[in-house]
Amino acid sequence: MSDEAGRTETAAGPGDAPVGIDPRGPRAGAGITALLLAVVILLWTSTAALVLLAVVAASFLLGAVRGAQGTWQAWVFRTVLLPRIGPTAEREDPRPPRFAQAVGLVITGAGVVLGLLGVAAAVPVAAVLALVAAVLNAAFGLCLGCELYLLLRRVAPAR
Amino acid sequence: MTPAVLPALLLLVTLLATVVLGAWWRRRQGVVRSARGEPDDAAGAVVDWAAHGVDLGERRTFVQFSAELCAPCRATARVLGEVSASHPDVTHREMDVDDHLDLVRAFGVLRTPTVLVLDAQGREVARASGGMNRAQALAALAVGEGPETVPAGVRA
Numbered sequence: 001m002s003d004e005a006g007r008t009e010t011a012a013g014p015g016d017a018p019v020g021i022d023p024r025g026p027r028a029g030a031g032i033t034a035l036l037l038a039v040v041i042l043l044w045t046s047t048a049a050l051v052l053l054a055v056v057a058a059s060f061l062l063g064a065v066r067g068a069q070g071t072w073q074a075w076v077f078r079t080v081l082l083p084r085i086g087p088t089a090e091r092e093d094p095r096p097p098r099f100a101q102a103v104g105l106v107i108t109g110a111g112v113v114l115g116l117l118g119v120a121a122a123v124p125v126a127a128v129l130a131l132v133a134a135v136l137n138a139a140f141g142l143c144l145g146c147e148l149y150l151l152l153r154r155v156a157p158a159r
Numbered sequence: 160m161t162p163a164v165l166p167a168l169l170l171l172v173t174l175l176a177t178v179v180l181g182a183w184w185r186r187r188q189g190v191v192r193s194a195r196g197e198p199d200d201a202a203g204a205v206v207d208w209a210a211h212g213v214d215l216g217e218r219r220t221f222v223q224f225s226a227e228l229c230a231p232c233r234a235t236a237r238v239l240g241e242v243s244a245s246h247p248d249v250t251h252r253e254m255d256v257d258d259h260l261d262l263v264r265a266f267g268v269l270r271t272p273t274v275l276v277l278d279a280q281g282r283e284v285a286r287a288s289g290g291m292n293r294a295q296a297l298a299a300l301a302v303g304e305g306p307e308t309v310p311a312g313v314r315a
Contacts, residue, residue, distance in 0.1 A: 096228045132173060132176070132177045149226055150256055
């Protein structure tokens, strides 16, 4: 323990992490979101599709502001799923899932805005893009937005 | 009423493509690769690691590029911290990509976490990207240390 040679130095690493959350919560939430997005695709360019996509976008807005643990999907996870599967000691930083919610908001929000402006095809296109990200998250634990973060950061000009 | 064939087909194709993408991504997690090219002509100069706050281990050094928005980075840091704690001649340093964009560009790092394995002189001998487990970390340590240590893509 006191051997300084074999120590991890994290001075330049991620700062003080906030209280961790159950990592299964955001994944279960992404599964619920994926189901809704699949329905949006099946509803195609109808008004119902636009309304449902707006509901998904509003959920992402909630998650982007309050974190993934503050969405209604997280509430469903806690009240329906959690009592059945039991608690876990595993915890994850809430910031990556929250960032993922913001990425979801940008994609679905663009679909809703374009749909309202009369670009009907934007609704299923946005739903397809968001569905890919949601399924990757739910089934594989992959946060697509986080994965692309460094690439975007590298192309973006220095701040 | 139009038949809903096209939407259903698009949904199916999207789901299939996503599963293929996800499976491919998962298989690549933490796979150890030897450094490209000859170890001693690594673009002329070796990086001055001390200037970047990295203390080189006597045997190997893990330099881990991480981001705040990266959940697998935490798990990887835990694994590499444990491995370096049990090997006194190995050190581990986590670098935030936002603070070290110069190194990120110099080493062609495209995603987080990416772990460089350096020898005692600070030359890259191997690297891995994506979340790493303990077996992969130990395999990464062994790269370049014996005739039979060419990594065969160690996985979970």
